[in-house]
Amino acid sequence: MGEWRIPLGVWAEAGIEWVQETFEGFFEVLGDLLTAGYTQLTAVLNWPPAIVMILILGVAGFFARGLAFGASSTAALLLIQLLGQWSNAMMTLSLVIVAVVVAAVAGIPIGIAAARSQVVSNVVRPVLDFMQTLPP
Template sequence: MGTEDFLRIPIGRWVSDFIDWVIDVFGPFFDVIAAIFGGMYTGVSWLFLTPPFWVVIVVIAAIAWLAKGYKLAIGSVIGLLLIGAMGQWENAMETISLTLVAVVIAVVIAIPLGIWAARSQAVSTIVRPILDFLQTMPAFVYLIPAIFLFSVGVVPGIVATILFAIAPGVRLTELGIRGVDAEVVEAGNAFGATPGRILRQIQLPLARPSIMAGVNQVIMLSLSMAVIASMVGAPGLGADIIQALSRINIALGFEAGLSVVIIAMILDRVTGAFAGTGKPRRKRTAASADEQPTGQEEPEPARA
């Protein structure tokens, strides 16, 4: 039996018609979204590209120092200097800007949605298949509706990146909240704490490692999608990678790819340290201070 014997269901045509209807009805709304996202990207890229390169390196190194200590700071400085030496500084800053904008928007959506899903089984049931769809859809497919809704440029790249990266943020936030010990929550209820206070002072602090792991995954997926987003006109390192692919330019492709790897390593180590998987410098200092002997020993209890 050949494929021509099957009943043809025009799902693709239905989706195309739906997108056309959305554009006709909600066109002004998407214009506002495009203006907001474009303005956010312009502001963030201005912060990274306007100061001298050494100022940006110092700031990133300081963040790395606070996150995990001098080793990560030195590694970040070496990596960023290497990016500049390869002539990829401006492209790298544009890629970081796009990634940060997409990450901020994705996290602002993902964490409240994950908390809501953790507190409501109905919401979790509705959200779960949507997240499955977003995670399994090929990355390039996100670019098609983004182009129709926002034309070409940086905005469709941001939108596609958000859709591609948001799922782990929601899942790990829900998992972290649900994983909090029920007895601890019951103790809070017994002391008369409101649901909001329990969320702020019990559930969120205890679920912080899981939530930060979700943020880390959002960052990594956003960075990978930011490169693909250059296919729709988004600036950054992805443009050089696509150019190198089309011209079979090994040197340009390797330099742009190595720059992406360096950025990914810095972001991964910093977010991992803040998530608690590493040992922040200030925590190590406090721990070592606690371990130092005070010179006074507690007296042993008297024996009968």
């Protein structure tokens, strides 16, 4: 007896291809905006000398959480600098900041809409439940 298969992969691929073709202009503009934000933020974070940034962040850590946090964060940042990874760390920090901003811009309005509308909540809740079951 022949195998019965649902061509889910083919359908998903066709759907993704349709979205890419249909919204190509939107994705190009969005990609350009995100790239520009990342590039500018990386330039700003790399502009002052590393030791200045380390001291600023260490003092901020001290005022935010106390002496132990300020000292340990200063030591960790100093280690990053001494290992020659400061530029890579600032690039990573830029990516994280851009990702957090994108997530907040998308997530906050969706959360507010879900709180105010049962219909939106009924759509969003299963999606969030499904996302929690996916492995990393």
